[in-house]
Amino acid sequence: MSSTLTTNTLSPVFAIVVGEHSGDTLGLGLMQVLKTDYPDAQFIGIGGAKMEKLGFESLFAMEELAVMGIVEVLGRIHRLLYVRKSLVHHFIQNRPDVFIGIDAPDFNIGLELRLKEQGIKTIHYVSPSVWAWREKRIFKIAKATDMVLSLLPFEKDFYDKHQVPCTFVGHPLADDIPMVSDKKQARDQLSLPIENKILALMPGSRGGELSRLLEPFLQSAVQLQKEDETLLFVAPMVSEKRAEQFSKLKLQFAPNLKVQVIIDQTQAVMAASDCLLTASGTVTLEAALIKRPMVICYKFTLLTYLLAKWLVKLKWFSLPNLLANKTLVPELLQDEVCSEKIIPLVKARLYHDQTQLNDSFNTIHQQLKCNASKQAAKAVIDLLNTPN
Incomplete structure (x- = not known):
């Protein structure tokens, strides 16, 4: 926490905090575009390995924030509060030109919220799911940020309804x-x-x-293979750890089923497949x-489901259906x-024509393909050049 930041119009200081690998990828794309306009800019905060390779200075390891689940967060609450308090102190003492969460x-x-109260310009990149649950968070977001950058068009509609500044930038995956x-x-x-x-x-x-x-995925696969012996199964896993977990559970639930496990090539596996049986996300x-x-x-x-059933008011829970505003996929x-x-x-999806579905997917792709990193960087630069 010893770094001293220097600021001028040609070498602005961008403070960025990311909490997981997907944020590291977004941060990398944003940095690459900002560096074309400001090659001497400084980037500091919490970043991942991709951002650090581009010269980002991390004050804490990104893994400090990679905590999910209520119980897990409570177990690390003191450390998380310490990290946030340290960042607040550091950025107040060494004021960045813009903070991007x-x-x-x-x-x-x-x-x-704490930085904006001190007169520091703030942006939140990737809207929380306020349109799905805990809708009143939008009032805190309005107080905390000068601008929200949304990846999905219906998110901007929600912010516009509440008169909270929001820019739809598109989704990097579509690019x-x-x-x-x-x-x-x-x-x-x-x-x-x-x-x-x-x-x-x-x-x-x-x-x-x-x-x-x-378990239900494997049980389904066993029955499907009985009906079609030529049907093949592949399982893309994000890491060796997940692959080991998969293999142990497969041994328990479907020891005789042949499944090819492929690590860290999820998009290639999807492209190679005729149909996907997938978790949401x-x-x-x-x-x-x-x-x-x-x-x-x-x-x-069970507890999370009961809470979600009470709190979440959505007709669909998957992104393809939410984006289409109709049931595209079951x-x-x-x-x-x-x-x-x-x-x-x-x-029904393995053995029947899917041309109409592909047309709908093409529409979604074109809607989200907006050069997201460039659009996000433009919003950051516009805020940077806006007088306080």
């Missing part, structure tokens, strides 16, 4: 994923056969998700952009996640 809303919005994902090329890359139908089993990137979803947006049919499932712990939640419901939905 990327995602991690429970940490960043409180930090932004990175090509409009057409070549199935043959992906299969060649992964050494998968061209002629077989392939179903991707994607029970989530977090341990809890995987432990709750894998950002991966469903990736799947829509790659233009693959899917069946989306999610199971919460969703199964909680007790619905069982082989009896999964199997017919998967078969």
